[in-house]
Amino acid sequence: MSMTVGLYRAGDTVLHRLPVGVKLFGLAVLSVAIVAVRGPLLAAGFLALAVALALIGRLDLPSTARALRAVLVIAFVVALLQWWLFTFDRAVESLLDLVSLALLALTLTVTTPTTETLDAVVRWIRPLQRFGLDPERVALTIAMAIQALPGTLALAQETRDAARARGLGRSPRAYLTPFVIRVVARAHETGDALKARGLGD
Known part of the structure; x- marks a missing residue:
């Protein structure tokens, strides 16, 4: 099966029309915020924002789901390690953060040549x-x-x-x-x- 997630798909959404500099700057700011801000509730908020952006960019749902399924395997392993070494809240935060970062990166590459x-x-x-x-x-x-x-x-x-x-x-x-x-x-x-x-x- 060919995995084409992360490759540009033409479209006319707001994200497609934004200048590449704005999108790269936005990705950088969000990535820093996701890593710097602590707490599972805030991590859930960032994930909701990432999902909203993916919906705005009209990412292909089946392909995105397949991609995130692979990311989730790694994210769950990292989360288990965080739970073992630190706390359950830290594990949840790590899991949500990794999924958010992956989804934001996919949204950028799908909407930007x-x-x-x-x-x-x-x-x-x-x-x-x-x-x-x-x-x-x-x-x-x-x-x-x-x-x-x-x-x-x-x-x-x-x-x-x-x-x-x-x-x-x-x-x-x-x-x-x-x-x-x-x-x-x-x-x-x-x-x-x-x-x-x-x-x-």
Whole structure:
């Protein structure tokens, strides 16, 4: 199954029409606020805002649900660790925060062409070129991160299906361990490909 969540879809919503700079700035502000503000009630409020933005952007419900299902697996593991190490409230807050951040990122990429995002980033950091920062290399890194999202979600789906086929669908270790190994392996493959093209330094 192809995981296309996170890729731009043309539309005429308010979010589609907003300038890319406004959307990136808004995402940055909301992300900082989500991480900085404490409390499960406030975390629930941020999640409600993220859901509202996704509805405004008219994200495809089935694809978004599949994507968040994969994110929820990781979020639940993090939440369990937070509950074990700290408190139940902290666990709930972590779970809601991770889902909110994922949904906001998906909303941005679905309503904003990747080329516009990369052009804006290159334009903003070009003045830093005098300090040795390569805008094109930064843009390439961001593009790879965006394109890696659907592939990572696909790996999560495939790994979970494989665990279920072995009768281990309820075992977190049977899912998470091979998933992490496959993600790391793909990252190494990407790095080797970049080095072969002279882009790995």
